[in-house]
Every structure is written in C-alpha cells, then in structure tokens.
Amino acid sequence: MSHTACMARLLASAVHDMRNILAVIRESAGLAQDITRFGDGSAASRKELEISLDEVRRQVVLAAQLAEGLEFMAQNGPPRGSLSQSGATGDKSNSCDLARVCRLFCRMAARQARAAQIRLECAENTEPVWMESRPMPVLHCLLDVLDSCVSVGGKVDLHLAATQQEGATGIAVRVSGGDNEALALSALTACLRPIQGMTCARLLSTGPGTFFLVLPTGEEG
Amino acid sequence: MTHIKVLLVDDERRFVETLAERLRLRGLAPTVAFDGKEALDAATRPVDVIVLDLRMPGMDGFEVLRKVKASNPQVQVIILTGHGGDGEEETAYRLGACDFLRKPADIDELMHSIKTACQIR
Numbered sequence: 001m002s003h004t005a006c007m008a009r010l011l012a013s014a015v016h017d018m019r020n021i022l023a024v025i026r027e028s029a030g031l032a033q034d035i036t037r038f039g040d041g042s043a044a045s046r047k048e049l050e051i052s053l054d055e056v057r058r059q060v061v062l063a064a065q066l067a068e069g070l071e072f073m074a075q076n077g078p079p080r081g082s083l084s085q086s087g088a089t090g091d092k093s094n095s096c097d098l099a100r101v102c103r104l105f106c107r108m109a110a111r112q113a114r115a116a117q118i119r120l121e122c123a124e125n126t127e128p129v130w131m132e133s134r135p136m137p138v139l140h141c142l143l144d145v146l147d148s149c150v151s152v153g154g155k156v157d158l159h160l161a162a163t164q165q166e167g168a169t170g171i172a173v174r175v176s177g178g179d180n181e182a183l184a185l186s187a188l189t190a191c192l193r194p195i196q197g198m199t200c201a202r203l204l205s206t207g208p209g210t211f212f213l214v215l216p217t218g219e220e221g
Numbered sequence: 222m223t224h225i226k227v228l229l230v231d232d233e234r235r236f237v238e239t240l241a242e243r244l245r246l247r248g249l250a251p252t253v254a255f256d257g258k259e260a261l262d263a264a265t266r267p268v269d270v271i272v273l274d275l276r277m278p279g280m281d282g283f284e285v286l287r288k289v290k291a292s293n294p295q296v297q298v299i300i301l302t303g304h305g306g307d308g309e310e311e312t313a314y315r316l317g318a319c320d321f322l323r324k325p326a327d328i329d330e331l332m333h334s335i336k337t338a339c340q341i342r
Contacts, residue, residue, distance in 0.1 A: 023236050023324035
C-alpha cells in the first residue's frame with residue numbers, strides 16, 4: 001500500500017464518519033424542532049429537548065475533531081511540493097508530535113476500526129512526543145498495525161500510546177481483550193520485521209500483548 | 222400512515238433512535254436494529270419498509286438486503302448510508318432496493334421515500 005492509498009483510506013473513513021455525524025446533528029436538531037412543534041410542554045418533553053440539544057453539541061465537537069484530522073492530512077499527506085504549487089501552506093518540517101498523530105489516527109480510522117469491531121483507543125498524552133519523522137509514514141505504519149488486526153477478523157481492543165522506550169521514540173501498541181486477541185497477537189508477532197517495505201519501521205515485542213513500533217525517521221518512508 | 226411498520230437498521234445508535242422518534246411523531250410505527258443479525262431477526266416479524274445502512278460491523282447492509290429479499294420479496298428496502306459511492310448505489314438497486322439516500326437525509330425526503338415504497342408494495 002502506497003502513502004497515497006493509505007491517505008485515501010483514512011480520508012474515506014473520516015468522510016464516512018463525518019456524514020454520520022452530520023446525520024445525527026440533523027436528526028437531533030430536527031427532533032428538537034419536532035418537540036417544540038408536537039410536544040406538550042411537559043417536564044419529560046423539556047428533558048428530551050435538552051438531551052437532543054446536548055447531542056448536537058457533542059456531535060459538533062466530534063465534527064471539529066474530524067475536521068482537525070482532515071486538515072492535518074491536507075497539510076501533511078500529499079507528496080512534497082504539491083501543496084506549495086497551489087499556494088497552500090502546511091507544516092512541512094521533518095518532525096512531528098507522535099501523540100497528536102496517534103490521536104488523529106484514532107479519529108480518522110475510527111470507522112474502519114468499528115466496522116471490524118475493533119476498539120481503537122489512544123493514550124491521552126498531556127505532553128507532545130516529538131520525533132524526527134514526517135507524519136505520513138507514521139500514519140501508514142499505524143494503518144498496517146490496524147490491518148493486521150482486521151486480517152484476523154477484528155474483534156480486539158487495540159491501544160496506542162506515543163512514548164519513549166530505552167531511548168527510542170515510537171508507539172507502544174497493546175492488544176488486550178476481544179474475541180480474537182490471540183489471533184491478533186499472532187498476526188502482530190508475524191510483523192516483527194520491517195513493515196511493508198519501510199526501511200526503518202519495525203514492530204518489537206516488549207512483553208505479553210505489547211509491542212513497540214519503531215518508526216521511520218527523517219526522510220524515510 | 223399509522224399502520225406503516227418501518228424497521229430502521231444502523232449501528233449508529235443515537236442516529237437510529239432519534240430518527241425512530243421523529244418517524245413516530247409523524248404517525249409511523251418504527252422499530253430499530255443495530256446490526257445485520259438483529260435486522261434479520263426483526264424482519265421475521267411483520268414489516269412494510271426497511272431503512273438500511275450499508276456499512277455495519279459483522280454482516281453488512283448488502284448481505285442483509287440479499288437475505289431479506291430472498292426470504293420476503295414483498296418487503297421494500299430503502300438504503301440510507303454515509304457511504305454513498307455510485308458503485309454501492311448500483312449494487313443496491315440490483316439487489317432490489319427501492320431507493321438510495323445519502324446521509325444526512327432530510328426527514329421529508331425519507332418520509333416521501335417510505336410512502337413511495339409502500340405504494341410499490
């Protein structure tokens with residue numbers, strides 16, 4: 001899978017989720033309108049109105065998070081130079097905050113994960129975890145990890161955390177729980193090698209159910 | 222209108238519950254299912270129209286559509302999905318869907334589609 005194919009899959013997943021979010025906003029706002037039109041003004045009716053408006057607020061937050069992911073992809077995904085030709089500007093430096101990349105990945109790939117009944121979670125890092133790498137190869141590696149879990153039928157809990165281990169910066173990958181936990185662990189163990197032709201990306205076993213994703217650095221990937 | 226039985230199938234719980242409430246307020250009798258298996262179970266009971274999502278965990282919407290149409294060709298199926306490529310639309314019609322709507326769809330548009338589906342039936 002090329003970086004472009006990886007980006008296309010993440011964008012498709014995010015767009016699908018965005019449509020779902022818009023659908024919930026539309027129905028929740030519509031229900032609020034219906035309640036004011038058909039409701040009897042009772043306490044139950046007012047409560048339902050409040051719940052609908054809360055849902056609208058919650059979904060708007062989710063939409064904003066997805067929009068952040070889409071913007072990030074727009075700035076970092078395309079091949080080098082293609083944005084500057086159109087006048088857009090993005091952070092084209094060779095370092096990225098792995099914690100942010102993990103968070104955005106979990107949002108962008110949420111739909112793909114849900115379709116495979118994979119509970120995809122990300123550590124809530126309070127501090128950035130900087131590394132000399134461009135974001136796209138990192139997203140690509142994370143999608144490879146997700147694909148390995150999907151390939152065994154999904155139904156696992158997959159947890160990602162940007163971290164440092166023994167001086168190396170990377171992503172701790174933990175598989176815990178789910179019907180296919182053992183199969184997913186086998187699939188990831190089989191990946192204890194350079195991932196998908198990437199020269200520097202390796203998945204190392206660090207204990208039962210845990211791995212450490214060593215990522216391509218600098219201009220790699 | 223009061224007797225139209227609509228089965229809503231979508232894994233987005235909040236969406237499907239809210240939509241069900243809105244259809245109820247418009248005089249329909251909706252029931253809900255949150256995945257393909259639940260949908261097939263629910264479709265064994267009397268239902269006039271199924272409003273079906275395509276991308277769901279486990280059994281996808283196309284598989285549900287195939288099985289529902291094989292067991293009860295009279296049931297009309299409207300696809301309502303956030304995954305609306307032309308290929309999906311063509312496949313849905315080929316498998317017997319009577320309409321294909323993209324999220325977010327307007328409630329009036331959905332009501333019109335449900336009424337039309339009942340007339341076909």
